[in-house]
Amino acid sequence: MAITKWIFLSLTMMMTLTLTLTHDQQVPCFFIFGDSQSDNGNNNPLITNAKADYRPYGIDFPGAVPTGRFTNGKNMADFLAELLGFSDSIPPFVAAQGSAILKGLNYASGAAGILDSSGINLGDRFCMNRQLQNHMATIDQIAALLGNQTAADIYLRQCLNVVNIGGNDYINNYYQPPPSSSSSLTPDAFADELIATFSLQLRSLYDLGSRKVAVFGVGLIGCIPQEISLYPITNGSPCVDSINIAAGLFNDRLVSLINDLNTNLPNAQFTYINVTSIALGGPSLIGVKVLDAPCCEVQKAGAAAGQCLPDGAVCGNRDEYIFFDNFHPTQISYSMMASRAYRASLPTDTSPVDIERLVRQ
Template sequence: MARGLKALWCLAMVLLVSNWQHWARGQATSQVPCYFVFGDSLFDNGNNNYLTTPVKVNYLPYGIDFPTGASGRCSNGLNIADTIAEQLGFNSFITHFGVGSCSSYLDGVNYGSSGAGILDETGFLAGELFTMNTQLYNHKIIVSRIAKQLGSEEVAKKYLGQCIYVTDMGHNDYLNNYFLDTYSSSKIYTPETYAQHLIETYTTQLEDLYSTGARKIAVFGLIRVGCMPSNRQQHPNELDENSCAYKLNEDIQIFNTKLQTLVKELNAKHADAAFTYINSYEIDSDVTNNGFKFTSESCCKVIESGSVPCKPLSIPCADRSEYVYWDGAHFTEAKAWAFGKRAYKRGSPQDAYPYDISELVQLKLPKNDANIANHAQL
């Protein structure tokens, strides 16, 4: 009992000092003490800059609208993870993990890595990447640092349990694995069995994240990869009425359906945690694209037709706020904001369930008790 009271007192002091530091710097207090990001190129904020890989975008015109220029984000400015951080009240960018040298980790860390996937073999042809397993390993390094700084693992767990975690994984397991002839996965698995293989691996990873103290976890589904300019150009004879490569979208929707079931199962198993599904496929829809130029051409000039990266030092479109896609696969900052707003505060019940991120912030979770009834039903 005394030990528990001591841990709560220590945690209260940590949060008090954190809030005082924000006030002293003239900043508003964030809605949660920290925000941790796991993901691929939609969320990467510069981690690949530190890795031996050609999959990095630390050159103009990337970052043309970002305060410090080309940062490694696959965007002209902010990405989705950045827009969520801003809506959570963080007045500075969440630090990237880099090569483990980040020091301002109490506000959270972004572990995202362009080209990375759920499977370790995904993207290995592109050199070094922080796969989901690697990102979890990196997170454990940060958790140990937080425990050391706060004085104990118990205090750290209570602190981390109040934070928001987002994870956006699976795109590259299709784009840079299953859909490529250089991989054998499409010969080994049907779309159904491959999605199940990904889900089984992802289940272990999300359980691993839970074991580190994560309790409020937003799991993002996959966007409509068949609508990316690069894939529309590569599959001109396989386009549906929306001019998207329908077969690619059908395959990833199998994964999305299974992911929704997984979120429901994790909520039933862990009554002291809240997992929620962000319906990226729904958010990345024609409705969201209203007001944007949704074409087979991206805002920046890509290296060649059907490719993803912007041509270095090329001049992008002038009306960047009107385009859905910045390059062959990634959103403009304007689209990232449209997307991030619906993930944070859903525009319809289909956008996120059982909670959007703003609801996840406010949620009061019960303590871990085997006798506690399930707190959330999908």
């Protein structure tokens, strides 16, 4: 069954990876674009129901404090920063200032989507277009810090950019009850709309000076507890297969888009992170037992349904759970996913290269 094949890098391989990493920072700066899988505090000041600035979120984060990360501890952006040799996590856009921005910024925002309208049901958020606008403002500041735009351009070409967005365009748009304006489209037509918009956004990122860009596909969102609770499961599958199939249509188009960008944009180095391959193939996650239920007590109704209940109960065996709430993985899941994105375990995990090779090119 698909959910029982949720596979990640083994603890043994993770230890080997840690031991062979250099302590030197592999890129001068790291910029993160995305949604709640990467958000580390950007949504805290916003008027939105997509917030994680309360316990039990952050229960396993250093200091056991909620920071706005939608998990029990560190998220995937944090682990990628560690693998890249950064001594600290990349700061959120809303909190960074001064020369700290030279190491990069995290623009990710819970409920954000490729489409401006995705996630509007939850309130304010920095959609992908707004994240790009924020990055433009950051580039102006970097140019001022380095003395001129030419110096900033040279600097930015060496940096890594990670884009992990698209799930909310399905969860909080296409499949959002009651039906959204997008739901009248066929899954193929909606995937076409998403890719057309995403193509413009990735090209804008290139035009802003980015050259090394890792783009994550949409994962098996039909297997998250919230979607399983909302939609009927057929043919004995443990997941909502129709949602996974629809997301797969987008991923297929994204692979073609990445190839097109690399072919037609001078010096472009885009790569695709195949989250589905990471989920379904390779060594197993040792010790994980609970695959389709949240670790925290979740809110049952309202706009924040599926997120952790404030000060609610939380499981003690968090490293045995895939999901922390009804939407978001646990820290252990994020660590394994980041490891496979950084250093592919299977040839299908990334295309054309993994992040480790991308930053060395």
